[in-house]
Amino acid sequence: MGTPAARIADLLDVVTTPSHTTPVSRPAPAPPPRTGGPTVNITVVWGDLVEIAADLHVTGHYQSVVPSAAELSLDRAISDGPRPLITEHTRLGWIDAQLGEVTYFPCRAGPIRTAAVVGMGPMGTLTERRAAQMYASLLGEAIAIGHVETMATVLVGAGVGNLSVGGAVRSLVRGFAAALAAQGPSAPAPRLTEVLVVEVDRLRAEQLLLALAHAAADQPGLRIGPELREDSGGRLFAPSAAVYALNALSGLARAAGPAPAAAEEALRTVLADFDPGIRDQVREQLAHLAEVARTDLSLTVRGPTQTQDGALPVRMSVQSGADGGLSWAALTGRATVPERVVAIDRDLLRELVGRLTEPTVDDARGLPVLLSRFVPEDFQRLISDDATVLLELDRDTASVPWEFLTDVQPTGEERHAPLAIRTQLSRQLRTPYARVMTEGPADGPLRALVIGDPGDPEKGLQLPGARSEALAVAARLKALGVDVTLFVGAPNSTRQPGVEPARRLDVLRALLCGRNDIVHYCGHSDFDPSGTGRRSGWVFSDGLLTAQELSLLARPPLIVVANACYTARLGTAAAPGGAAPTPWGNPQAALVPSLADEFLRIGVGHYIGAAWRIPDDQGIAFAEQFYRHLFTIGPAEDPPTVGAAVRSARKALYDQRAENDWADGGQDRQRWSSWAAYQHYGDASEPFVPPEAPSGAREG
Template structure:
C-alpha cells in the first residue's frame, strides 16, 4: 500500500481541489423561514448492493456516451441477459441522450430489480454542484410523476467517480429534493414516500449518512434515518479498510486522557471532547513522549505501547518518533473525514476501468474532460494557437525520423492540460472521445511527460491500449454476435485501376497473406484481388464494386479487410470518403442497407489525392477546395477519421485504419500480428480484446522500426520508423473477441 505524500489536511473530504473548487453560491435569504407544511420524504442510507435493495424503481446516473461502470454496470448486469448488456448497448448505439436530468427507462428481467432507469448527467466533466441540484430535482419529479412508485433505490449520483465530494453531492441531493417538494401542493401527498440511498462501501456509507444529516438540518421536507441500515451485498474496499486500520493505529498512539472520575479512557475517545494531545505528549503525567519506541526507564509499557512498538519495529528511532507524532495528530481527525488512495499493482488491462478523455475543438482552443475509475476531471480549456497545432499535425502525419522522435513530447505538453498529463500512464487503457477535427491529431504519438533529463519511456500506445471514439451518430442496429456459427471474412486487395496508376502489388501480397492466415484460423474467407483489367490472380475473383457489395450485403461477414487506395468524394451533396475501385468509389452510403454490419473493419488504405469532385476517378489536379473541408493542411490527416465516421454510422463495431502510407512488409506484419493476438487463447482461457490485439501489432512494428531498408547514409527509413503510430483504432478497446465454440464450427476442410 502506498499513498502520495500529503499533509493531514489534504486527506479531509471537504478540502477543495483543483478539480473540485469550493462552491461559491449566494447565501439563502435569512428572512425566508423554511416551509413546515406539505409533503415530506424519508431518506434511508443503506450499506449494501444497489441491485439487492428492495424497491419499486432502481436508478443510477449516466454520462453522455460513457459506457456503464460501477453501480450503473451492476444495474446493467441485473437487468440484462448474459450475452448482451442492455444499457451498454444503448450507450454504444447513441440511444441514451443523457441530457441533464433526463430519465431513460429500461425493461427488466425477472429478479429483484423490477424497474430500472438512468438519469442524465450531461457530458462528463460538466457536473457541478449547481447542475447536480437540477438533476436531483428532475429525478424526483419524474419518480413522483409516475404515480406508482412508493420506494426508490439509488446511489449518491455524482460522487461515485469523484466528480463531487460526498458532502457536495449530499447538498445537491438535499437541495434538489427539497426544492421539488416545496413546489408541490400540501395535499394530496405523493405516493413516493421513501428513497433508499445505497452505498456498497461501508466507510462511504458512513460518510453519506453524516453528509445527508448535515445537508438536511434546516430542510423539514426531508427526514433522515438516524442509523445506517445494513442491507445485503455490502463490501469494504481497500481504501476504506486502510482508513479503519489507520484509525485503530492512531488509538494506540494517542494518549489516554483522564476522565472526570479520574480514570483514563483506554481507547482515548475522551480526548475528542477535551484538550487534544498533540505533538507527542504522553498520557502519563503530561510528560513528553519519548522519541523512540522504548518507555522511560523504570516504567513498564502499557499493552497498547507494546503493540505500537511491534508496528514500528524495523524503523530508525528518529523515524519512529515522526510516525508517532503524525499518528497523534491524525487521531484528531474523524475517520469519516478521511479519504485515501490505495494503489495496488496494475491488474490486467482488460479488466481495469479505462481512462476516458474527451477532446473537443472549441472557440479559443481545445476542451478537455476526463473520467477515470478514481476521479472525474471537469472541463478544461487549453488555449491553442491553431496554426501551430496545424503545423504539428502535418509534421506528425507521415513524419521524418527526427519529428517522430522529438515532437511527441511537445504534443503532450502543448495540447494536454497539466492535470491530465498525470493520467497518461500505463496503469489503465486509454479511450479518447474525439470530434471530426480533433480526430485528425495523431494521438497515438502521446507520450508520458518526463522531467528534464529523465529517461524517455515508450509511447503510451505501445505500453497500453489506446483507442478512439468519434462523436458521431451511432448505428441504428446491433453488430452481429460471434457465437452464431463459423466466422466469416471478406478480404479485398488492390482493387484500383492500374491504367490510372492505382495498382498496388503490396496490397495484393497483404490480401493473400491475410486470407491464408484467417483460413488457417478456421475462418471462412471470401477473397477478391485486383481490378478486372489488371493482372489476374489465379483462382481468385477480381474486385468489382458490385461483386464486393453483393458479398457485403448478403454474406454476413464478421471481418472485412481492405488493402488499397482511399479517397474523398467532394460533391454537391457533401464530402464522403471511401475505398477506390477501378469502377468508382465504394462508400458507406452503398452499405447503408446492411442489416448486420461487420464487427471489425481493417483498412490499410492510403490517400490517393487523385479523385475529383465527382463520383468517378479524376486526375491528380482535380482536388479544388479540399483544404476547405479540413482544418489541417494535409488531407491525409483527415482520411481515417472520415472513413471511420462513415463505417461507424452503419453499425461497424471497430474500424482500424492506417493514417498514412505503410511499407508493404509492415502492412503484412501488422495484419499478421493483429489477427494472431485477436484469435489467441482457447477453451477456458480469457478472451482477447480488440484493443489488446491492436496494441500487440503496434508493438511489433515499434520493435522493428529500425530494421529493414535504410537510407544510403545508414539512417532508418522514415516510413518504417513511425508506421506503428499510423494505425488508429476506433471502437471499444476493451471489447472481448469471443469466438464460437469449435464444436459448433462446421468442417472447413
Template sequence: MVGTPVARIADLLESVPTASNPPARPPAPAPEEPPLPAGPALGVTVVWGDLAEVAADLHVTGHYQSVVPAAAELALDRAISGGPRPLITEHTKLGWIDAQLGEVTYFPCRAGPVRSAAVVGMGPMGTLTERRAARMYASLLGEAYGLGHVGTLATVLIGSGTGNLSVPQAARALVRGFAGALASLGPAATPPRLTEVLVVEIDRLRAEQLHLALVNADGKPPQLRVTDGLREEGGGQLFAPSAAVYALAALSGLAAPAAAPAGSAAPAAPAGSAGSSAPDGGGAGPDPPPGEAALSTVLAGFDPNIRAKVREQLARLADVARTDLSLTVRAAAAAQDASVPVRMSVQSGTGGLRWAALTGRATVPERLVPVDTDLLRELVDRLTEPTVEDARELPELLSRFVVPPDFQRLLADDSTVLLELDGDTASVPWEFLAEVQQAGGERRDPLAIRTQLSRQLRTTYSRVMSDGRPDGPLRALVIGDPGDPEQGFQLPGARNEALAVATRLKDLGARVTLFVGAANSTRQPGVDPARRLDVLRVLLCGGNDIVHYCGHSDFDLSGTGRRSGWVFADGLLTAQELALLERPPLVVLANACYTARLGASAGPGAPGAPSAVTEQSPWGNPQAALVPSLADEFLRVGVGHYIGAAWRIPDDQGIAFAEQFYRELFRGGSGEDPPTVGGAVRAARRALYERRGEAGRTPDDAGGRQRWSSWAAYQHYGDASAPFVRPGNGAATGQGTGEEPGP
C-alpha cells in the same frame, strides 16, 4: 449650481436619515404571514450495501453522455440484463441514451430486488458542478413523484462515485435538489406514495462520510428527514483505502491515553519516558495504559527516532474523526489491464481545445487549452508521415502543447485509454502521445505502445443493434489492389498483403472470400477480380465478421456532401452502399492510403471530383482527415471496430501488422477470457515499433521514414476493451478453411 446645497449620496437615499432627510415615523410592523402548509414528508436513509441487492420500487444511477457504465451503474446494468448484452451498456454504445442533465431513461427488469431501473443524465463528463447536480437531483425526485407508483427509490450519491464532486458537495446538491422538488409540489390533497429515498454506498467508510454529510448539510426543509445511523444490507464491502483509515484510527486510539474522551486524545508519552513499556522505551515504570503493549509490538521493528515520530503523528490523528480522513491506495501495475479505462474527451472549441477526463478514481472537470490553430496545423502535418527526427522529437511537444497539465499525469498510467474526439480533433495523430518527462529523465515508450489506446467519434446519429454472431466458422472478406491501373492506382504490395492475410486467416480457422486486382489489371491465378458490385454482394449477403481492405482511399465530392470510401476501378465504395447491411462486420481493417489523384483525373460528376486535395481539416491535410472520415461512415452502419492507416505503410510492415493483429485476435481457446480488439491493435503496433530501426534501411529515404513511424499510423476506432468473441464456442473450428467460391 449656485445657491443649491451640495447633496451627499446618503441624502438621496430615502431610507437613510440625514440632515436633509429626517427620519420618518417608524413603519408599522408587517402582519405575520401564515406558515406555508407542509409539503409531503420524505425520509432519506443511507444504506451500506450493494445497490443491486437493496429492495426498492425504482433503482436509479447517474449516466454521463457516451460513457459506458462502470461501478454502481455497471452493477445495476448486470442486475437487469438477462442476456449476454448488458442493456445500458449496449444502449450507450448505440447512442440511444441522450443523457442530458436531469433526463431520466427507463429500462425493463427481470425478477429480483431490482423491479424497475433508470438512469438520470449527468450531461457530458467533466461538466457536473454542484449547482448542476442540484438541478439533476430535483429533476430525478420530481420524476419519481410523477410516476405515482414508486414508494421507495434506491440510488447512489450520483456525481461522487468517480470523484467529480466530493461527498459533502454531492450531499449538499442532493439536499438542495430534493428541497427544490419538495417546494414545487406544495401541499397535496392526496399524499404522494414516495416516502423514502435510499442512498446506497457499497463502501462502509464512505457510507459513514455520506451520512455525516447529509446530516450536516444546510438548507434541509422540515419535511426532509435524514434517518439516524446506517442501515446495513447485503453486498457491503470495505475497500483498501477505507480499511487503511480504520487501521489508522485504531492505531491512533492505542496512542491516546485510556482516559481520553471519545473523539479526542492527549499526546502520547515520548519514547523512553516513565510511561513507556520496556520493549519500546526501556526502563521500569507504572503499568502501561491499555493498548500500549499492542502499539509497542507494532513499532518494535523501527528505529527509536522513527518510533517517536510515529507516536507523535498517531496522537495527532487521534483528534481527527475517521470520516475526515481520505487515503488513496494505487492498484498494482499487474492489475492495470483489468482496471477501469481512462476516458479523455477532446473537443474543438472557440479559442482552443476542450478536455475532460473520467478515470476509475476521479473525474477531471472540463479544461480549455488555448491553441494557436496555425501551430497545431503545422504540428499535425509534420506528424503525419513524419521524418525520423520529427517522430523522435515532436511527440513530447504534442503532449506539452495541447494536453492540460493536470491531464498529463494520465499519460503516465498504463490503463486502457479511450479518446472521445470530434471531426476536427480526430485529425490529430494522438497515437504519438507520450509521457511528459522531466529534464534529463529517461524516455518511456509512447502511450499507444504501453497500453491499449482507441478512438471514439462524438456523433449525433444512432447506430442500429445488429444480431448476435451466428454459430459456425468465422467469415472474412479480403480485398486487395482494386484500383484502376490505367489511372496509376495499381499496388503490387496490396496484392501481396491480401494474399498473405487470406492465408493467415484461413490458417486461423476462418472461411475467407478473396478478391484481388481490378478487372482490367493482371489477374491473380485462381482469384476473382475486385469489382464493386461483386464485393458489395458479398458484403451484403455474406455475413462477414472481418473485412480486410488494402488499396487506395479518397473523398467523394460528387453528391450533396463529402463522403469517403475505398477506390475501385469503377468508382468509390462508401458506407452508403452498406446501409442495408443486416449484420455489419465486427472488425474492418483497412491499409488504405490516401490519394489526391482520383479527383484530379476523374471527369465532371465522377466519383472523387473535384479534387479532394482542397478538403482540409482545421488541424491538417486531407490525408490526416481521411481515416476519421472513413471510420465515421463505417461506424454509422454498425461496424464495431474500424482500424485504418493514416499514411502510407511499407508493404512488409502492412503485412506484419495484419498478421500480428489477427494472431493476437485469435489467441486463446475455450475456457479462457477472449482477447480484446484493443489488445490485438496494441500487439500489432508494438511489433512494428520494435522493428522501426531495422538494419539495412536508410532513415532518410521514404521507406525509412514510413518504417520508423508506421506503428503510429494505425488508428483504432471502437472500444479498446471490447472482447472479441468468435462464433460458436469461441475456438477456431477448423471448418471452412477453403476459399469461398467467387461470383
C-alpha cells in the same frame, strides 16, 4: 503513470484542515413531519446497492460511457447472459443520457424490481448546479410514476476529482427540494416517501450522513434519518480502514494520559518501524483527527480489497475548445476528472499534426513528448500500463495522431515505449447518431471479404503492394479457418489467376448479401472534407464505394480493416491545387476519421485504418499479426479483444525499428513510425470470441 495518493484527512469532509473548515457536528435530530407540502424521508444505508430491497434502483450514467463501479454492479445484477443490458445499450448508442433524463430497464427476480439510470450529460461537465437539476428531474419523475414507494440510489456525481461528497449532497438536497416545491403545498402526498442513499464504504457512508444532516437542516420537506442504517454488502476499503486506524491511534494517544511524555511514548512505540517521512505524515494526520468526535464503531476490517472496477478502461474525452486549445475530461473506475482546458494556439497544433503525420525519424523521436505535454498532468497520472485507454474525440481532435502519446519524463531519464505499445488504446468519435445493432460472429466459420488494388491503372491508381497484401491476408485468414471471398485488381488491370477482379458492383453484392464478419480493404481512399459523407469511401476503377451504398446492410461487418492511403486525383472531392482543405491543413490526417465515421454510422463495430502510407511488407506484417492474435491465444498479458490484437500488431512493427538493416541502409521514415499510423475506432475492451476453427487451423 499512477493515481496520486490522496491525503488521508481529505477523505473526511468534516475534518478541520486548511482545505476543509466545516465544523464537526453530529447529525441533527429529525425535524417534525411537514404539514404544508409533500415530505420525503432520506435514509443513508451502508451496504451494496444491488442487495438493498426497493421499488426502484438508480445510478448515474454519462453519455457514451460504458458502466463502471455501482452502475456496472447494477448492470450485472439485472442482466442474463454474457452481454450486460446497460452496457450493450450504451455501446449501441441507445441511452441518450441527457442531463436528468431517466432510462428504465426490466429486471430479473430478486431485490431489484425496476432499474434505471439518470443522465449526467457528457463526462466532465457535471457541476453542483447541473447535478441539482439532475436530482430534481430524478425525484420529479420517480414521484410522477405513481407506484414507486421506495427508491434506492447511490450518491450520483460524487467521486475523487469530481464533486466531493459535500458538493454532491448539496446538489441532492437542492434538487430534491426543488422537485418537492414543484408539487405545490396543496398537492396530494406522493406515493414515494422513502429514498435510500446507499454507500458501500463505511467511512463515506458516515461522511454522507453528516453532510446530509447539515445541508438539509433548513429543508422541512426532507427528513434525514438520524442514524446510519447497516444492510448487507457493506465494506471497508483500504483508505477508510487507514482513517479508522489513525483514529484509533489518536484515541491511544489520548488514553495514555494527560502527560505529553506518555502520549509521545505511546506513539513512538506504534510508529517505531515506519520511515521517518511516514511518521511525520502520521503525526500530522493524527493532529487533524484529534478534532473529530470518535464514533462508536464495531468493525471487522477486511484485508486489502480489490476495487470494484478491476481493470476497467480509462476514458478520456478530447474536444476542440470554444476559444481554441483542447478541452479534456476523464473517467476511470476510480475517479472522474471534470473539464480541463489546455490552451494552445491552433496554428501550432496544426503544424504538430502535420509533422507527426508520416513524420521524419527525428520528428517521431522528439515530438511525441511535446504532444504528451498537451495532456493535463492530472490526466497523465490516471493512466497505467494495465488499463485500456479509450479516447473520445470530435472530428477535429480525431486528426491528431494520439497513438504517439508517451510519458512526459525529465531530460536524461530512460524513455519508455509509447502508450499504444504498452497497452490497448482505441478511439471513439463523439457523434449525434446511434450505432446500429452489431451482432456477434455467427455459428460456424467466420466470413471475410478481402479487396485489393481496385484502382484504375490508366489513372495511375494501381498499387502492387495492396495486391500483395490482399493475397497475403486472404491466405492468412483461410489458414485460420475463415471462409474468404477475394477480389483483386481492376477489371482492366493484370488479372490474378483464379481471382475475381474488384468491380464495385460485385463487391457491393458480396457486402450486402454475404453476411461478412470481417472486411479487409487495401487500396486508395478519398473523402469529402465538407463532412457530408457523400463522397467518403474506397476508390474503384468505376467510382467510389461509400458507406452510403452500404447503408442497406442488414448485418454490418463487425470489423473493417482498411490499409488505404489518400488520393486527391478524383477531382470532385479535392480542392483546387489537389489538396482537400481540412481543419488541420493535411488531408491525409483527416482520412481515417472521415472514413471511420461513415462506417461506424452504419453499425460497424471496429474500424482500423492507416493514417498514412505504409511500406508494403509492413502492411502485410501488421495484418498477419493482427489476425493471428485475434484468432489465437496471444501473450498472457493480453485479453482476447480487438484492442489487444491491434496492440499486438502495433508492437510487432514497433519492435522492427531496432533492426536498422532496411533495404536503403538507413532509418526509413515510413518504417520508423508505421506502428503509429494504425488507428482503431471502437471499444478496445470489447471481447472477440470467434467460433472454433476446423481442427489444425488454429495456431498456438
